Amino acid sequence: MQLTISNLSKTYSNGIQALKDVTLTIPQGMFGLLGPNGAGKSSLMRTIATLQEPDSGEITLGDIDVLRQKDEVRKVLGYLPQEFGVYPKISAEVLLDHLAILKGISNKGERADLVEALLKKTNLYQHRKKNLGGFSGGMKQRFGIAQALLADPKLIIVDEPTAGLDPAERNRFHNLLAELGENTVVILSTHIVDDVRELCTDMAIIHQGQVLLKGNPAEAIDAIKGKIWRKRIEKGEIEGYRSQYHVISEKMFAGQPEIRVMSDLQPDPSFEAVESHLEDVYFTTILSENSTVNEENYVA
Template identity: 65%
Template structure:
C-alpha cells in the first residue's frame, strides 16, 4: 500500500509569487482529488512532487522514499500526465509508448512489445496502435498519456487537469480508466472541474492562493454545509444587490436566468429555498475568504 506524506512545502517564484505556502497533506492509495481555481498552486504542487521543480522548504515522502532529495529514484516509480501532454505527431501510438518504455528502462525488446500491447488494450487503443498520434482526438491523446504514465508499475500517478477539453463521452471513459488504475497506487487528480472530484475521489483537498483550505472527504465537508445553503432565481440586474446583502457563494445562469446560492445559518426569507449542498458550493465557500462555513 502506497502512502504520500507532504509536510510544510513552500515555493516562491523569482517574481515574488508564493505558489506553495506551507502545504501539508497525507494521501493513501486510491484516487485523491486536488481541487482549486486556476492559479491556486495545484500545478506547482504537482510539478514539485514530479521532481520537475525544487521546493524552497518542506518535505515529501512516498512511503520511505525522500522525493525531494532522491528525484531519480522517485521518477522510477512515478507516472505523470501533465496538463499539456506533448506527443511526437509523426509517430504511431505503439512507437510512442515503445519510446517512453525505453526511457523508463525497459530494455528487453519482447518485454517492451508485450507491455505496449497490454497498455494499448487497457486504454482501448490497440486497434489504433499503428495510427499516427497527430490524427487522434483529445480523448485518445489523453488515453495515450495515461498509458505512458502506467509504464514501469508506478506507485505514484499524477494527472494534471486531465479532462479539460474532453467531450462528455471521452470524459466518462477517462474516469473509468483512472478509477481502474487507482486501486493499488496513489493517484492524484489535480483539477478545477468539481464533477471530476465528486465522481472519482473518496478523499480530497481544496487549494487556493498556494494554501490548503480544506482536506478530508467530500462527505464530511458537505455535512458542514447541510442546512446552510439557500437558492433563489433572480433577475440579472439584481445580482450585485444580493451580493451586498448576503453571502453569495455562486451565481450562474439556469434556463436563461441567474440563480444564486447563498450561505446562511438561518432562513434568509425573501423567496429563498433550502437546497442540498453540492461540491460546487463547498468549492466556492472554501475559496471565498469572505464566506466562512
Template identity: 65%
Template sequence: MQLSIQNLSKTYSNGVQALNNVSLTIPKGMFGLLGPNGAGKSTLMRTIATLQDADSGSIMLDDINVMENPQAIRERLGYLPQDFGLYPKISAEVMLDHIAQMKGVGNRGERKELVASLLEKVNLYNHRKKALGTYSGGMRQRFGIAQALAGNPNLIIVDEPTAGLDPTERNRFYNLLSEIGENTIIILSTHIVEDVSTLCSNMAIICNGEVLMDGKPADGLSQLQQNIFAKIIKKDELETYKQNYKVISTKLKEGNLALRVEAESNPGEGFEHVEPNLEDVYFSHISKKVDPITL
C-alpha cells in the first residue's frame, strides 16, 4: 500500500501559490512532513483529504484515483486537521459513536466496543460522559485523534497533532501512532522537528509550496555529517555572523547565543565541529528559501 502524489500544484485566487509541482511517494508507516507555518503543508493535507481541489496533478492510493473518486478515499481516511470543530453539548462517547456509524460501523455492539477502545487509547475513557465543550485544549486534541482512528482507516492524516499536549500526553500520542503505523499510512504534518525524529522512518521538507527534501532522516543527517559547526557568540554579534557565514540556527544560552553554521570546512575563529541533528537538516534546507533565524 502506498500513496503516490505527482506534480500537484495549487494557486489560490489571491495569487498565492500554495503548492508548486509537489511529487511524493509515501509508503506504509509513519511519514513526516516538515515545514514552517505557511509552507503549504495544510493545503497538501486538505487536498489529499479531498476537502479542496488542486489545479493540476494527481493523487493515487494504490489503484484509487483520489481526485476522481473522493468518496472511496473518505471511506478509508482518518483526518485530524489543525483546527477542528466540536459539538460542545454532546458527550465524547455519543459523538464518537456517531462518527463510527458514519464511517460504516453499523453494528451497535461493535461500535460500543470500538468507542470504548479508542477513548481508552487516548486516555479519555474516564471523561467519556462529559460534554465536549468542557474539555481542555489537550483533551480536545486527544478526542480529535480518537475520531481520526474510527473505522480502521488505511490512510491517516494528522496536521500539527501535538499542539496543546503536555509531555506525558505527547509521549502517549507517540506510542499510539507508532503502534497503528505498522499497518497504515500515517502522514504527520508538523513544524516540530522532534515529532518527526521520534516517529518517522521517512520524511519530506516543504517550504513555499515546494518539496526541498524527500527521503529518510538518516540520509539527511549523513549529507551534513562534516558540515555543521557551532560557537557561542554575543547577541549583538549575530548580524555580523549572518553576513559572513551560513547561519542555520541560534539558541539563547545563558544570555548569549549558541550559533550553528553550515560550511564545507571548519571556519576557524573558535568554531567547533558538532554532530548534525534533524533540526540542522531542516534549517539547512529551509534556508534555501527563507531566513530560518526570522521564522
C-alpha cells in the first residue's frame, strides 16, 4: 500500500497559502517530511488525516479515495498530532481502554489484551495505573503512539513527535518509530533534521507550502559530497562572508562562530573540507529558494 498525493493546494481564509500544488508518492516504510515551522507540514498532515479539506488536488491510500471516503481512511489511520490533550486524572490503562471502545473494539477481553500489548510495546505497562497528568513529555508521546496503534493502522502520521524530548526519551521514541515502519506507511513530519537522518529511507523537504526536494537522504547527501567547507571566523565577520560566499549555515563552536559554505572549489586556503550532512542538504535546499533560515530554531 502507498499514499499518493497529487496537486494538493490549500489557502486559508486569512489569505495564507499553506499548500501549493503538492505532489508526493509515499511508499511503505518511514517517510520524513522535513521543513521549518510554518512550512505547511501540519496543514498537509491534517489534510491527509481528513481533518480539513483542500481547495484542490487528490489523495489516495491504496484504493481508498482519502478526500471522498473519509470513514474508510479513519479505519486504517493512526494519528499523533503535534499537540494532543489527555485527561490528567485518568490512568493510561483506563483512557486507552476508553479510546479502544471509541475505535469500535467492543469485545472486553479482546480490548484488554490489546491495551496490555500496546502499553508493553510503548514501554508504559509498568506505569499503566499512573494518572496521565504525572507523565513526562516522552511518556505522553509514547501514550500518543499507543492510541494511534489501536486499530492496527495501515497509515501512521506523527507530527513533530520528538520536539522537547530529552535525549533518552528521543532515543526510545526513535526505536519505537523504526519498528512501526517495517510494515506500515509512517509519515514523520518534523523540523528536526536528525530525526529524518536516523529514521527515514525516503524524505521530502517542504517550505512555504511547496515540495522543494524529494528523495533518499543518503543520495541527497552524496549529491553535495565534496562541496561543503568549514571555517571559524571572528564575531562580526559573518555579513562579509555572506556577501562573498554561499554561506549555508552558521553556529557557535566553543564560543566562536563557525560557518559552512557550499562551493565546488575550495573558497580559499583558510577553509577546511568537511563531510556533508543532511542538514547541509536542508539548508542548501531552503536557501536556494531565497529564504532565510534561523538555524537555532530549525536544527536540533
